[in-house]
Amino acid sequence: MTRFLSDSALERLREAADAPDLTGTRYQLVSKLGQGGMGGVFCVEDRELERKVALKVISVPDPDGAWSARLLQEARIIAKLEHPGIAPVHDAGVLPDGRPYYTMKLVQGQRLDEYVAAAANLSDRLRIFLRICDAVAFAHAHGVLHRDLKPANVMIGPFGEVLVMDWGLSKFLRVADSNGVTSKQNSGVGGEGPSAHSFRQETAHGSVLGTPGYMAPEQVRGDAKLDQRADVYSLGALLQFLIADALPVPKPLTAIRSKALASEPGQRYPSVPELATDVAHFLDGFAVSAYPEGPFAAGWRWIRRNQVWILLLLAYMLARTLLIFFRPR
Amino acid sequence: MWNFISGYTPLRLTEMTHDTSIGGERHQFPSTRFSLIELARRGNREERERALDTLISAYWKPVYKYIRLHWKKENEPAKDLTQEFFLRLVEKRLLDQFDPARARLRTYLRLCVDGLVMNEDKAAQRLKRGGDCSFLSLDFESAEGELGFLQIAAPDDPETLFGREFSRSLFELALHRLQRECDEKKKSVHFQLLELYDIEDGGRERTYGEVAQRFGIKPTDVTNYLSYARKEFRRIVLDELRSMTASEDEFRHEAQTLLGVKP
Numbered sequence A: 001m002t003r004f005l006s007d008s009a010l011e012r013l014r015e016a017a018d019a020p021d022l023t024g025t026r027y028q029l030v031s032k033l034g035q036g037g038m039g040g041v042f043c044v045e046d047r048e049l050e051r052k053v054a055l056k057v058i059s060v061p062d063p064d065g066a067w068s069a070r071l072l073q074e075a076r077i078i079a080k081l082e083h084p085g086i087a088p089v090h091d092a093g094v095l096p097d098g099r100p101y102y103t104m105k106l107v108q109g110q111r112l113d114e115y116v117a118a119a120a121n122l123s124d125r126l127r128i129f130l131r132i133c134d135a136v137a138f139a140h141a142h143g144v145l146h147r148d149l150k151p152a153n154v155m156i157g158p159f160g161e162v163l164v165m166d167w168g169l170s171k172f173l174r175v176a177d178s179n180g181v182t183s184k185q186n187s188g189v190g191g192e193g194p195s196a197h198s199f200r201q202e203t204a205h206g207s208v209l210g211t212p213g214y215m216a217p218e219q220v221r222g223d224a225k226l227d228q229r230a231d232v233y234s235l236g237a238l239l240q241f242l243i244a245d246a247l248p249v250p251k252p253l254t255a256i257r258s259k260a261l262a263s264e265p266g267q268r269y270p271s272v273p274e275l276a277t278d279v280a281h282f283l284d285g286f287a288v289s290a291y292p293e294g295p296f297a298a299g300w301r302w303i304r305r306n307q308v309w310i311l312l313l314l315a316y317m318l319a320r321t322l323l324i325f326f327r328p329r
Numbered sequence B: 001m002w003n004f005i006s007g008y009t010p011l012r013l014t015e016m017t018h019d020t021s022i023g024g025e026r027h028q029f030p031s032t033r034f035s036l037i038e039l040a041r042r043g044n045r046e047e048r049e050r051a052l053d054t055l056i057s058a059y060w061k062p063v064y065k066y067i068r069l070h071w072k073k074e075n076e077p078a079k080d081l082t083q084e085f086f087l088r089l090v091e092k093r094l095l096d097q098f099d100p101a102r103a104r105l106r107t108y109l110r111l112c113v114d115g116l117v118m119n120e121d122k123a124a125q126r127l128k129r130g131g132d133c134s135f136l137s138l139d140f141e142s143a144e145g146e147l148g149f150l151q152i153a154a155p156d157d158p159e160t161l162f163g164r165e166f167s168r169s170l171f172e173l174a175l176h177r178l179q180r181e182c183d184e185k186k187k188s189v190h191f192q193l194l195e196l197y198d199i200e201d202g203g204r205e206r207t208y209g210e211v212a213q214r215f216g217i218k219p220t221d222v223t224n225y226l227s228y229a230r231k232e233f234r235r236i237v238l239d240e241l242r243s244m245t246a247s248e249d250e251f252r253h254e255a256q257t258l259l260g261v262k263p
Helices: A006-016 A066-080 A112-118 A122-141 A194-206 A228-243 A253-261 A272-284 A294-306 A307-327 B036-042 B045-069 B077-090 B105-118 B120-129 B140-149 B158-184 B188-199 B208-215 B219-243 B248-256
Strands: A027-035 A041-047 A051-058 A089-094 A100-105 A154-156 A163-164 A174-176 A181-184
Touching: A006 B158, A006 B188, A006 B219, A027 A051, A041 B036, A051 A066, A066 A100, A066 B158, A089 A194, A112 A228, A122 A154, A122 A163, A122 A228, A122 A272, A122 B045, A228 A253, A228 A272, A253 A272, A253 B188, A294 A307, B036 B045, B045 B077, B045 B105, B045 B188, B077 B140, B105 B120, B105 B158, B158 B188, B158 B219, B158 B248, B188 B208, B188 B219, B208 B219, B219 B248
Parallel strands: none
Antiparallel strands: A027 A041, A041 A051, A051 A100, A089 A100, A154 A163, A174 A181
């Protein structure tokens, strides 16, 4: 039997081989949403609850089980992070074809890069940035590093929801206790976790997990001892992306960005809330810690922040003056 | 035919006349627990011949098309070079020099082909000395016919071209095996549904009722049967691929390429 496969047949067969086997599950395949190096994301219909959800599944063989473990780790991490800025996980398991999967909320809307290209003024963008910071700070508070923050991993929902997506590279932070003993902050998953294992494994082969341009220098180097300042750097790169076309960029904002993007972790904001506080202060017209200002600049900022009250006061004083001079005697 | 090699007794190729039967009956294939590369290097004679048989069945079309498209060789020289390449693979034990730590098997074989074509004159002289003897019985006419169907005549970089043709060859072998296994399990309809939907693209404009009526099954069975065939297809493709890679790392990377998953 001779069978020739056309290019289009080849593509269909690739899709067929990649499609998750949902036989006997509550899910029905609707469409493919995206593909990463480890797994694919599909839109599936949950027949029990009559709603569409996103299903993430390992696409390629996983002989040593490292990627399967990492997917499960990812699902457990997201499950732990119950926050309005993080899409919730609904279910996890193994499909009939043996591939591990998890389902999560199907987020519809625009990616941050698409959203920013369409509109949004600087203030709106900075408020979105603050909500990204909220979600990342929440994750840090629960001992989780994202490690892949970038515009493509932030979704803006139709009602203005801001969701930090793709926690596939996330890992648990390691913290030192009062005795200086390093341990994993959350012990529920067990051990160091495959995420960290995979990180070392990948870096040993010369590749680094993350996205160039958004990775902190220590992450690019493959440093295994990353902390929340690596995400601070990525947030700085995100901030840079958001203000890139704002001309001129106010100096305090430039200083905030530069501090977040410092090459040395020690020179960055030590935590995300401190970065967010500076951005919020900038939005509200207060002094920012990253930008030491002189008396003139401080006075001018004070005037701008209180310009309504100052104008009202000036108007009141003008009215009183006029009354003094022109009041009928 | 393996009649060009002294002291080498063919196991099954002597009985074959078509390219797609080169792989022979798959129940004779070595366990996928063992890499074909290892068996081709270190197995006993029978294991080695079977392993080479399988590798040749997967690679001969990609090699021929690569010579035709990338090196822009005419039909007859391309046939000769393809024969010469596999002759060297067997006689000179090219796989013994393959180092999985340095390259994928697919890349290594492509580079060997490049080396052969660049020394084309020597190869031509050797073939001349050997007269018209053919090393393998390969259906070059079908491979030549396939070239006319390719949507991209001279595509991309050499690695992409060779990789794409290897994917096509492997999928063809997997389909052949899937059809045989489905027939053995009395599940021919399952395979026919895969053919309809994924090879011919003829199922998407029909309702499940129409498809079910055509095959004499219940409409609810259409998706179940199709899911089964796709699941088995994936299993067989990965099974075949695994046997043709030298390490788990290479297997995973080749699977990414094969399934169109960006690494």
